[in-house]
Amino acid sequence: MQNFTSVEDINDLQSIIKEALKIKENPLAEPDKGKGKTIGLVFLNSSLRTRLSSQIAAQNLGLNVLTLNAAQEAWNLEFSDGAIMNGDTVEHIKDAIEVLNQYCDIIAVRCFAGMKNKEDDVNESILSQFLKHAKVPVISLESATRHPLQSLADCITITENWKEDRKPKVVLTWAPHIKPIAQAVGNSFAEWMQEMDVDFVITNPEGYDLDPKFVKNSTVIHNQNEALKDADFIYVKNWSSFENYAQMPEVKENWMLTNEKLKLTNNAKVMHCLPVRRNVELSDEVMDSENSIIYQQAKNRIFSAQTVFSEILDEISKR
Amino acid sequence: MQNFTSVEDINDLQSIIKEALKIKENPLAEPDKGKGKTIGLVFLNSSLRTRLSSQIAAQNLGLNVLTLNAAQEAWNLEFSDGAIMNGDTVEHIKDAIEVLNQYCDIIAVRCFAGMKNKEDDVNESILSQFLKHAKVPVISLESATRHPLQSLADCITITENWKEDRKPKVVLTWAPHIKPIAQAVGNSFAEWMQEMDVDFVITNPEGYDLDPKFVKNSTVIHNQNEALKDADFIYVKNWSSFENYAQMPEVKENWMLTNEKLKLTNNAKVMHCLPVRRNVELSDEVMDSENSIIYQQAKNRIFSAQTVFSEILDEISKR
Amino acid sequence: MQNFTSVEDINDLQSIIKEALKIKENPLAEPDKGKGKTIGLVFLNSSLRTRLSSQIAAQNLGLNVLTLNAAQEAWNLEFSDGAIMNGDTVEHIKDAIEVLNQYCDIIAVRCFAGMKNKEDDVNESILSQFLKHAKVPVISLESATRHPLQSLADCITITENWKEDRKPKVVLTWAPHIKPIAQAVGNSFAEWMQEMDVDFVITNPEGYDLDPKFVKNSTVIHNQNEALKDADFIYVKNWSSFENYAQMPEVKENWMLTNEKLKLTNNAKVMHCLPVRRNVELSDEVMDSENSIIYQQAKNRIFSAQTVFSEILDEISKR
Numbered sequence: 001m002q003n004f005t006s007v008e009d010i011n012d013l014q015s016i017i018k019e020a021l022k023i024k025e026n027p028l029a030e031p032d033k034g035k036g037k038t039i040g041l042v043f044l045n046s047s048l049r050t051r052l053s054s055q056i057a058a059q060n061l062g063l064n065v066l067t068l069n070a071a072q073e074a075w076n077l078e079f080s081d082g083a084i085m086n087g088d089t090v091e092h093i094k095d096a097i098e099v100l101n102q103y104c105d106i107i108a109v110r111c112f113a114g115m116k117n118k119e120d121d122v123n124e125s126i127l128s129q130f131l132k133h134a135k136v137p138v139i140s141l142e143s144a145t146r147h148p149l150q151s152l153a154d155c156i157t158i159t160e161n162w163k164e165d166r167k168p169k170v171v172l173t174w175a176p177h178i179k180p181i182a183q184a185v186g187n188s189f190a191e192w193m194q195e196m197d198v199d200f201v202i203t204n205p206e207g208y209d210l211d212p213k214f215v216k217n218s219t220v221i222h223n224q225n226e227a228l229k230d231a232d233f234i235y236v237k238n239w240s241s242f243e244n245y246a247q248m249p250e251v252k253e254n255w256m257l258t259n260e261k262l263k264l265t266n267n268a269k270v271m272h273c274l275p276v277r278r279n280v281e282l283s284d285e286v287m288d289s290e291n292s293i294i295y296q297q298a299k300n301r302i303f304s305a306q307t308v309f310s311e312i313l314d315e316i317s318k319r
Numbered sequence: 320m321q322n323f324t325s326v327e328d329i330n331d332l333q334s335i336i337k338e339a340l341k342i343k344e345n346p347l348a349e350p351d352k353g354k355g356k357t358i359g360l361v362f363l364n365s366s367l368r369t370r371l372s373s374q375i376a377a378q379n380l381g382l383n384v385l386t387l388n389a390a391q392e393a394w395n396l397e398f399s400d401g402a403i404m405n406g407d408t409v410e411h412i413k414d415a416i417e418v419l420n421q422y423c424d425i426i427a428v429r430c431f432a433g434m435k436n437k438e439d440d441v442n443e444s445i446l447s448q449f450l451k452h453a454k455v456p457v458i459s460l461e462s463a464t465r466h467p468l469q470s471l472a473d474c475i476t477i478t479e480n481w482k483e484d485r486k487p488k489v490v491l492t493w494a495p496h497i498k499p500i501a502q503a504v505g506n507s508f509a510e511w512m513q514e515m516d517v518d519f520v521i522t523n524p525e526g527y528d529l530d531p532k533f534v535k536n537s538t539v540i541h542n543q544n545e546a547l548k549d550a551d552f553i554y555v556k557n558w559s560s561f562e563n564y565a566q567m568p569e570v571k572e573n574w575m576l577t578n579e580k581l582k583l584t585n586n587a588k589v590m591h592c593l594p595v596r597r598n599v600e601l602s603d604e605v606m607d608s609e610n611s612i613i614y615q616q617a618k619n620r621i622f623s624a625q626t627v628f629s630e631i632l633d634e635i636s637k638r
Numbered sequence: 639m640q641n642f643t644s645v646e647d648i649n650d651l652q653s654i655i656k657e658a659l660k661i662k663e664n665p666l667a668e669p670d671k672g673k674g675k676t677i678g679l680v681f682l683n684s685s686l687r688t689r690l691s692s693q694i695a696a697q698n699l700g701l702n703v704l705t706l707n708a709a710q711e712a713w714n715l716e717f718s719d720g721a722i723m724n725g726d727t728v729e730h731i732k733d734a735i736e737v738l739n740q741y742c743d744i745i746a747v748r749c750f751a752g753m754k755n756k757e758d759d760v761n762e763s764i765l766s767q768f769l770k771h772a773k774v775p776v777i778s779l780e781s782a783t784r785h786p787l788q789s790l791a792d793c794i795t796i797t798e799n800w801k802e803d804r805k806p807k808v809v810l811t812w813a814p815h816i817k818p819i820a821q822a823v824g825n826s827f828a829e830w831m832q833e834m835d836v837d838f839v840i841t842n843p844e845g846y847d848l849d850p851k852f853v854k855n856s857t858v859i860h861n862q863n864e865a866l867k868d869a870d871f872i873y874v875k876n877w878s879s880f881e882n883y884a885q886m887p888e889v890k891e892n893w894m895l896t897n898e899k900l901k902l903t904n905n906a907k908v909m910h911c912l913p914v915r916r917n918v919e920l921s922d923e924v925m926d927s928e929n930s931i932i933y934q935q936a937k938n939r940i941f942s943a944q945t946v947f948s949e950i951l952d953e954i955s956k957r
Contacts, residue, residue, distance in 0.1 A: 043392070051392060052387065056422055064697050066690050072710060073684060074684055096913075099687060099933065103936075103937070103940065274418065275410030295414075298417075365712055371678070372741065375704070388710075593729065593733060594729030597723050614733075617740050
């Protein structure tokens with residue numbers, strides 16, 4: 001694994017999941033694997049789970065961790081090539097990355113979609129600069145269009161919760177929100193589910209279809225109740241419109257996941273990447289029910305990160 | 320020790336103080352006691368001593384430390400049960416706590432009084448959620464009504480500074496301030512002094528009596544000069560009115576501690592939890608005098624924390 | 639080395655550079671040198687390189703690191719002696735320092751020039767308080783008038799890049815900027831170059847002469863083209879006027895370093911401390927050329943810091 005920014009960086013998903021489950025059984029089995037090596041965690045956006053789980057994963061492997069909250073602890077970065085930097089940006093991202101090259105053995109970065117310019121987001125205007133200028137492996141801690149460490153944790157969680165001898169039906173359902181949110185988690189989940197041995201369905205209101213690049217051949221149903229029928233897993237997540245980029249076209253039906261809707265399913269397990277808006281995206285009763293495996297998902301963020309860090313360290317040691 | 324949020328979590332104060340003094344003599348005696356375990360330090364408010372001393376204490380025991388400045392590094396948390404989260408709060412505190420359960424072996428949290436709603440503060444609306452939802456031990460790094468790690472450090476400091484064969488007279492004196500401050504340090508000091516073998520007196524202006532729940536049978540004197548007479552220790556601290564909650568009724572006398580007032584005492588040692596407003600709460604001359612043991616108090620914050628972490632680790636190892 | 643705040647804290651610059659180059663060859667040669675000791679990194683201002691390189695250097699030596707972003711994580715500090723603290727400052731710097739004395743074996747601090755009161759900056763109003771009140775060694779992470787860890791890294795970098803058997807010509811050239819910037823890097827570079835075996839020239843527009851205290855006998859040329867002639871190293875840096883303190887007198891010529899200007903030199907290596915305003919201070923083409931050794935400079939910040947920490951640890955162990 002050279003970098004980790006999408007499912008395409010994985011050779012064999014099943015063997016990665018197996019590796020993650022092994023790490024989960026004994027997270028401290030390789031306490032010196034990262035000894036003398038440094039991972040830089042660069043946050044261009046807020047983070048709770050990603051921040052903490054990445055630190056734990058790194059510590060479990062003996063990696064030194066440098067955390068940088070770029071805007072608060074350093075300054076505003078410039079992202080445009082060729083810019084005449086006479087405004088309020090203090091350092092060009094490519095110079096910051098070149099410096100991180102000098103300081104870190106692995107660079108991990110969180111860089112959300114700006115939600116202003118569709119092309120910038122679709123082209124991963126920030127992550128692409130890291131991939132271009134980094135001379136060490138780059139790990140995405142969520143970028144404009146994907147959240148792969150989350151998706152790997154999701155795959156681990158589904159694997160742990162499915163013992164039947166048939167494909168589970170997994171439904172990714174859009175949920176309401178109060179402001180425009182990126183499509184990254186939805187895109188990424190779709191991309192990874194397409195690699196899993198599951199029946200995958202996406203349901204969202206008209207006007208909220210994800211980027212076809214991520215939907216591919218997945219079934220898309222605009223009627224939530226129909227989609228939820230017999231689901232074994234429901235992944236709840238809001239996203240704003242891709243077509244009318246970052247807009248929130250009116251939705252007349254109530255898409256909030258409730259116990260009532262859960263009844264349509266095969267007693268489905270409920271997933272969410274967190275943070276979740278309670279009683280907006282899903283009801284308290286669902287969140288606090290036995291069906292929720294949401295905190296287990298959060299825990300698996302540690303093992304998702306640790307597996308990826310471990311694979312990257314293997315790669316580095318070969319060089 | 321299951322949790323540490325008040326003096327009631329201590330079985331035997333004298334033996335805890337003895338343990339702390341032993342740790343102070345050799346802080347690095349048990350460098351692997353916390354190995355492979357993680358403490359999460361969650362700051363919902365600013366911190367200098369608590370932040371640094373907790374990190375040192377944890378490192379001395381080999382604990383991994385995760386620090387989270389919640390509002391700046393993550394986002395605003397929702398504290399109301401059942402809230403429809405369509406406002407500016409991004410994650411419910413109970414979900415954040417459930418995630419911390421997955422990531423940490425010990426959760427330590429700083430959550431000041433909001434100073435707006437008396438009932439919320441009296442009922443420890445935030446800390447109580449940690450105690451309710453945490454599945455791992457919870458340590459208070461100061462809450463709405465108490466600051467127990469400070470109080471333990473205060474007990475250690477008084478013990479170190481008292482060699483006479485009689486009870487010392489310890490006076491907690493109110494001090495002026497420029498804005499409404501919580502009663503936590505005052506409450507907590509009272510609660511711990513009542514467990515110490517000392518003559519304890521509280522002095523504050525009329526209208527500034529602490530919550531009777533913390534005052535209990537302690538002597539309260541509204542005349543500062545009278546209270547200070549023959550004091551061996553003076554603890555200086557401001558707090559706002561409990562009765563007229565978070566208000567600052569006018570005080571006509573000057574309650575700032577000065578050398579002049581020190582003359583009334585038995586050459587008393589002067590204490591303060593810091594940060595202190597110089598020349599408002601106490602004068603430069605007092606702060607910089609031989610009588611001040613304030614920096615020693617600050618140092619003892621390390622050993623207070625380390626003792627508590629160590630006790631909690633003992634408890635965890637029994638499970 | 640008792641403290642490290644200027645070149646005067648160095649006995650023998652050549653032997654320090656040699657030591658740094660040895661550390662660079664094997665940064666992990668002394669992983670337990672700082673074991674059980676704590677360095678406090680106090681940031682009163684933003685930082686990227688200094689923050690990260692200091693952490694790496696400390697980790698390489700096994701030092702515990704405490705990082706404090708004072709204003710964001712703690713509160714506003716008071717700097718005036720004798721102040722009646724009834725305003726918006728919460729803790730006096732001298733009390734904060736006394737507490738750091740209790741917690742740290744080494745205190746490192748970043749405290750930029752305020753750029754408002756010339757006398758305050760010239761007298762190092764903040765750093766001087768650290769030097770006065772600290773009871774442990776103090777390291778400057780850049781102060782009002784100097785940036786010595788940067789300058790040591792600059793000396794290391796020049797040494798690495800000069801193999802000829804004659805003195806190199808080193809030119810410190812003023813560069814344009816959009817707002818008033820402190821003179822610290824320029825001052826400091828001058829002060830260190832005067833100790834190196836180089837031909838040193840400073841070039842800046844009229845009105846931008848550095849403090850004579852730092853210029854000393856160095857050649858100052860107000861014509862940039864003339865100064866750049868046959869240069870072997872060019873150090874690019876903006877600073878505001880010292881004479882008309884913190885002002886930006888109009889400059890008619892374009893002082894931005896371009897390839898055109900590089901042609902005047904002896905194929906000079908280009909240096910900058912970063913962050914750099916591209917296409918304002920120097921052009922993209924220079925920044926991205928083979929002539930730039932700017933990222934190497936950034937890397938050497940690690941070894942500059944590690945050498946100083948190591949020297950300070952030697953000093954501590956003698957006490």
